[in-house]
Amino acid sequence: MALRFYNTLTQQVEPFTLLEGNTVRMYTCGPTVYNYAHIGNFRTFTFEDILRRWLLYRGFELDHVMNITDVDDKIIRNAVAEHKTLAEYTATYTEAFLEDTAALRLQRPERMVKATEHIPEMVRAIEQLAERGFTYQSDGSIYYRIAKFPGYGKLSHNDFSGIRSGARVDVDEYDKANARDFVLWKAPKDGEIFWESAIGPGRPGWHIECSAMAMKYLGETLDIHAGGVDLIFPHHENEIAQSEAITSKPFVRFWLHSEFLNVESQKMSKSAGNFYTLRDLQQEGYQPDVVRYLLASVPYRKKLNFSADGLKAAATAIDRLRNFKLRLETDKYPEGANEKILERTRLAVRQFEDSLDDDLNTAEALAALFEFVRDANTAMDAGEFRAGNTAPALDFLDRFDRVFDVLRPAQTEGGLSDARVEELIQERNAAKKARNFARADQIRQELLDAGIILEDTKEGTRWKRK
RNA sequence: GGCGCGGUAGCCAAGUGGUAAGGCAGAGGUCUGCAAAACCUUUAUUCGUGAGUUCGAUUCUCACCCGCGCCUCCA
Incomplete structure (x- = not known):
């Protein structure tokens, strides 16, 4: 469709x-x-x-x-x-x-x-x-006469035909011919800003x-x-x-x-x-990208009930996606490509696109992504994921992020350089090899304090910034 | 009163005339030096209530209940 x-x-x-x-x-x-x-x-x-x-x-x-x-x-x-x-x-x-x-x-x-x-x-x-x-003028202001426009009400699906031009609807609106008439050009009041113009001094409605x-x-x-x-x-x-x-x-x-x-x-x-x-939310420790995810995840024509729980759920969901991306980028897989996973990836992309084509159904689009993430993780755990499956999976994440733009972590200023992190990881791995776990844990904690999270995998240690 | 939107698991939420996606949270498990990450199992015999149409309705119709919005500035 x-x-x-x-x-x-x-x-x-x-x-x-x-x-x-x-x-x-x-x-x-x-x-x-x-x-x-x-x-x-x-x-x-x-x-x-x-x-x-x-x-x-x-x-x-x-x-x-x-x-x-x-x-x-x-x-x-x-x-x-x-x-x-x-x-x-x-x-x-x-x-x-x-x-x-x-x-x-x-x-x-x-x-x-x-x-x-x-x-x-x-x-x-x-x-x-x-x-x-x-238009008509009243007290120096210029008003729009809606009774002159036959289609008035067609967008909001209201019927204003019963309101007769000239009828006084409301004493507060004495200066208008019709309560629904609206001002196009407002006459200046004392001390207010105004523009001189061919239609008199005033400011726009x-x-x-x-x-x-x-x-x-x-x-x-x-x-x-x-x-x-x-x-x-x-x-x-x-x-x-x-x-x-x-x-x-x-x-x-x-x-x-x-x-x-x-x-x-x-x-x-x-x-x-x-x-x-x-700004309020940032002060409470929520990243803007988390807010973005929450706002985008509920389809736009549905009321969105905003809550701290919702923000936390959004933050966790983003982490899941970022973890998946990191895993794709850092884990090593056997040569070749698993045809079934390739087909699974194509299907997920199609579902993702179909959902957004359907009046921007972001909730359904996200479901397509998360189902794929789970299936891919399962395949990785089972050793069925191959090197050739990586690029299509990353391509899907890229397509997703062209729209949602939440995978890129927020800029974290300062801290340790990448090189220094790698250095400490090497030292920690040496300590682990020597079964000096106290030193290994000390390094882990040190890095954590600097906002670096380590994850040990079969292929080695990968890391990410918190 | 007029116009409009909605009521689906603890929370957020998709969806279809044929028997309930996904995320978060919870419980149990696998893996693991630690910690993560990930995976598996489990959590709605049921989709506000009642009636109707139908072989069959969460999905259609009607009524009712509840929540929200617009009708004034407002995303």
Whole structure:
């Protein structure tokens, strides 16, 4: 079966194709840089990374745009409170975001674009909407009139037809014709930052930045637009309303949304206060690659209940895979190749690929890998594994790691050099031969204290960094 | 209320109209100077509850119970 994704727009799993060419035009909603991103945010970004990597694995080229929202109410409020300029304030958290994504081994999108650097594009988009009669002004702000857009609600599958334009729905929304209408351009309040423009002084509403930037870089119809489920409404619904009102063309072909990460069965969110940042977890001693594995191992459309147990399980699972790789690289096997194992390897790779083709079923893909690892270990123990089986097995691990990227140990700074470790191992082996086990154990402990783990095997001693 | 997701072993979790993947944890064992690593056996007669369709349902239908989310900023 070919590559296929669940499309929020159609509520169906559909074969993934491109209209033309081989480049996937993909847009993903990035962070609002008013604080550190939490791992709920990173669940979505990790999903998008797996998506990226699987598209590349399948031979597509990518033009992936991620926005950075660096102007919004919270940013302005916080920047003012800290007596910083907008740019100063957002720089801190933009930088932190980039550090975190690097630690989580998230590939950099082809373009990362900032809202504040695209004000003219947004103003132009609002002008186009105005020309087509989709806007109205109120108290100096410009609003989008959803009653003008017939398809409004098609992504979130809500029926808004019962809401009549002009009806007053809520006293708090007195300045809007319809409670669902949203702001495109906000009139400046006292002391707030604003831009002068052809449509008057103000700053952009949240939704217009994505429409303007996505279409600027990727054209009028994107192949993929992804984000968390909470963005379906209103954000993505509004992006459709804006973009399609301007172009009269479908804005996005495939809408992909990742489910939430929960803590104690509750949504993790900044407003609820029950959130962890990657930095929090690192302080508790969890490596980012462990977090990455946990986030990636649960299929993206399934709620992920985050827990310390889950992190520990992830850490152990990664160790198992790394141990297997180390064994492949260091053990010696008889010449030749075991045909049955070769066939077993091919089957496992096929299952792995089929699983990811199926709407990125990472849990099933991992199962294919782990079954193979067990079978290969069994064959090694039974002496049936041959030298010629090593390369295909390592190739499978490499394919796995092109997507999951967890086999490479996190950089451990300092410590002993490889040469010094080898030296001590030689000394220890000499001590063992002389049955001086006290000295041998002393060296083992010494190395362990330096973060080096020794494993004695039939072929000799192998080692790894903790 | 509207829209949507889910309830599978101690935990995480896949899956199919034909009788339950995988990971972690637990128990026992093999191997081993020590320590690891690895392997083997074992842990759901059962997939929220009830009814229906069917030769047969965890998988389809209906009802109900429970959990979560969106409908306001939010990954």
